[in-house]
Amino acid sequence: MTDAEQHEAPRPARLVLVGPQGSGKGTQAERIAERFRIAAISTGDVFRQNIKDETDLGRQVKSIIDAGDLVSDALTFEVVRDRLTQPDAATGFLLDGFPRNLGQLGLLDTYLDEREAPLTAVLELGVPRAVSMDRLMRRAFEQGRTDDTEEAIANRLSIYERETAPILEVYRDHGLVDSIDGVGSLDEVTERIFSALAARGIVPAAV
Numbered sequence: 001m002t003d004a005e006q007h008e009a010p011r012p013a014r015l016v017l018v019g020p021q022g023s024g025k026g027t028q029a030e031r032i033a034e035r036f037r038i039a040a041i042s043t044g045d046v047f048r049q050n051i052k053d054e055t056d057l058g059r060q061v062k063s064i065i066d067a068g069d070l071v072s073d074a075l076t077f078e079v080v081r082d083r084l085t086q087p088d089a090a091t092g093f094l095l096d097g098f099p100r101n102l103g104q105l106g107l108l109d110t111y112l113d114e115r116e117a118p119l120t121a122v123l124e125l126g127v128p129r130a131v132s133m134d135r136l137m138r139r140a141f142e143q144g145r146t147d148d149t150e151e152a153i154a155n156r157l158s159i160y161e162r163e164t165a166p167i168l169e170v171y172r173d174h175g176l177v178d179s180i181d182g183v184g185s186l187d188e189v190t191e192r193i194f195s196a197l198a199a200r201g202i203v204p205a206a207v
């Protein structure tokens with residue numbers, strides 16, 4: 001690293017994490033958010049919390065989520081936009097599980113363009129289908145999530161391949177994608193993510 005590079009201000013962490021369910025996204029999202037002190041925004045978590053609290057939103061989305069289908073783009077984006085305007089998302093954010101299709105990608109792009117705060121990287125966490133299926137079945141057993149039935153899991157993985165994978169093509173065209181091998185220990189995968197971000201000049205701000 002040259003002197004000039006060392007003194008350059010780090011680039012903000014405005015990140016999207018993409019990967020099939022069972023890729024370990026949730027855990028990695030927490031680690032990234034902690035390191036960069038940014039908000040980790042998981043649309044799935046927000047929906048689950050609302051279902052638990054029996055809010056209007058929760059009642060609206062419960063059967064959709066239990067079937068493993070996608071909640072409407074408009075409703076999902078409302079959740080994300082609300083969250084992005086909260087103070088802890090001002091310096092950066094990590095979106096986990098959003099955008100999930102091209103429609104949501106368009107909504108997010110327009111919104112971030114208006115704020116003049118575009119994404120700085122998209123992390124693609126890759127694991128073979130057999131590995132994610134296996135991890136999801138194990139989680140179903142351990143956590144008893146109501147959408148972790150074998151049928152709903154298979155549905156979610158198909159939706160991922162059909163609707164979510166194409167967003168990576170768009171982000172790739174914008175030079176934003178880092179593909180991370182998601183097979184390995186949690187620490188190994190975290191290290192791969194941090195190095196990929198560092199290579200883009202995205203490092204934690206000095207305290």
Ligand code: AMP
Pocket residue numbers: 021043044045047064065066068069070071072076096097098099100104147156
């Ligand atoms: P996740 O925890 O990301 O696996 O999300 C659990 C469920 O919440 C998904 O299977 C969908 O039913 C719903 N969900 C989460 N994020 C989105 C999104 N971006 N768009 C539509 N539905 C979503």
